[in-house]
Amino acid sequence: MSTAAPLPLRCWAEIDLAALERNLKLIRASLPPHIRYVAVVKADAYGHGLPQTVARLMHAGADLFAVANITEAMTIRELSADWPILLLGATLPEEVRYLAEYDLAATVSNSEELHRFNDAGAAASKPIAVHLKIDTGMGRLGIWHEHARQLYDQICAASGVRLAGIFTHFASADDDPAFTAEQRRRFLATLQTFPDLDSRHLFIHADNSAGLESTPGNGGAFNAVRVGLLQFGVLPHPHSLLARVHTEPVFSFHTRVGLVKQLPAGTGISYGRTHTLPQDSRVAILTAGYADGIARASSNRGFVLIKGQRCPILGRVCMDQTIVDITAVPGDVQSGDPVVLVGRQGEAEISLAEFSVWANSIPWETLTTVTKRVSRLYKTPLGI
Numbered sequence: 605m606s607t608a609a610p611l612p613l614r615c616w617a618e619i620d621l622a623a624l625e626r627n628l629k630l631i632r633a634s635l636p637p638h639i640r641y642v643a644v645v646k647a648d649a650y651g652h653g654l655p656q657t658v659a660r661l662m663h664a665g666a667d668l669f670a671v672a673n674i675t676e677a678m679t680i681r682e683l684s685a686d687w688p689i690l691l692l693g694a695t696l697p698e699e700v701r702y703l704a705e706y707d708l709a710a711t712v713s714n715s716e717e718l719h720r721f722n723d724a725g726a727a728a729s730k731p732i733a734v735h736l737k738i739d740t741g742m743g744r745l746g747i748w749h750e751h752a753r754q755l756y757d758q759i760c761a762a763s764g765v766r767l768a769g770i771f772t773h774f775a776s777a778d779d780d781p782a783f784t785a786e787q788r789r790r791f792l793a794t795l796q797t798f799p800d801l802d803s804r805h806l807f808i809h810a811d812n813s814a815g816l817e818s819t820p821g822n823g824g825a826f827n828a829v830r831v832g833l834l835q836f837g838v839l840p841h842p843h844s845l846l847a848r849v850h851t852e853p854v855f856s857f858h859t860r861v862g863l864v865k866q867l868p869a870g871t872g873i874s875y876g877r878t879h880t881l882p883q884d885s886r887v888a889i890l891t892a893g894y895a896d897g898i899a900r901a902s903s904n905r906g907f908v909l910i911k912g913q914r915c916p917i918l919g920r921v922c923m924d925q926t927i928v929d930i931t932a933v934p935g936d937v938q939s940g941d942p943v944v945l946v947g948r949q950g951e952a953e954i955s956l957a958e959f960s961v962w963a964n965s966i967p968w969e970t971l972t973t974v975t976k977r978v979s980r981l982y983k984t985p986l987g988i
């Protein structure tokens with residue numbers, strides 16, 4: 605089979621790698637020069653595509669990659685044999701043997717995990733790198749801060765592991781500055797109980813994207829940040845004011861008009877007829893639906909951009925199709941016309957944060973629920 609032209613796309617995401625690179629540099633420039641950059645690229649780099657994203661972040665000088673699991677780490681290992689990688693999730697007992705094989709740093713939260721890592725390091729005759737995680741009030745991974753000293757001592761005494769970092773995670777960095785400050789205080793107080801702590805050889809990190817806002821000007825005791833969402837140019841809420849760094853969106857989401865039709869007032873639209881046209885209307889049927897990542901929750905609620913105009917979603921979003929009102933769009937809308945779901949079109953823009961509100965969701969979830977059938981088109985790759 606040989607067709608000259610590639611199949612036209614019905615729904616796709618555009619990933620602007622040059623914007624990603626600029627974002628990393630902007631975030632770095634906003635921080636003291638000694639602060640290292642941990643790029644969080646779990647979940648297929650927040651849906652942006654892991655290999656492409658990581659390759660560009662390597663080029664931009666990320667110091668360490670943080671992923672959720674070994675499969676993701678192995679994808680990075682195909683690009684670099686020795687770039688530091690941290691597994692943010694708990695390591696399952698059967699996964700431990702891959703730590704040495706792929707030279708991965710594991711998160712350690714208790715002495716049971718430590719023993720497993722230590723045994724694996726001894727068996728491989730190569731110490732396993734670990735980042736000690738301290739629970740300062742997130743209630744997820746990590747050793748409760750009041751008990752951290754003992755685990756620290758055990759790590760220092762274990763010859764099969766090598767302490768490579770110490771970190772904590774904020775529970776409410778984007779909406780509770782007082783509690784974030786308390787977590788920061790607990791973390792620093794815990795570090796002070798560790799004897800012989802030589803942080804020069806360690807990654808000491810706490811701040812995620814939102815935490816960056818309150819990072820002390822000199823970095824304080826921290827020497828690394830752990831950035832996910834912000835490097836992709838996304839804010840947690842439509843009205844977040846991240847005063848410190850203005851990154852640009854890397855991701856935009858697109859579909860097309862499949863069909864245009866005129867319908868009389870009183871017509872019920874889509875499954876369940878949850879919307880009734882109040883007037884004679886022109887509608888467009890789009891070639892994407894919830895199986896692409898347009899949340900069903902945005903039925904009768906969300907908007908799309910056509911010819912630079914906001915057009916409301918009418919009725920329920922379907923699996924492969926979505927119906928929008930184009931009555932107010934001036935000029936001719938035709939089958940094939942481009943539609944923006946997230947991003948800019950002319951003067952108009954729909955932010956990912958706004959799209960996420962319509963979906964009853966948050967940008968992290970929205971990005972990771974854009975489905976596999978949505979092609980990712982990489983704009984501005986290197987070497988062009």
Ligand SMILES: *Cc1c(COP(=O)(O)O)cnc(C)c1O
Pocket residue numbers: 644646692773811812813814830831832833834
């Ligand atoms: C996902 C994650 C991050 C990144 O958070 P953002 O808010 O996306 O910057 C940082 N640390 C941990 C432990 C995470 O799980």
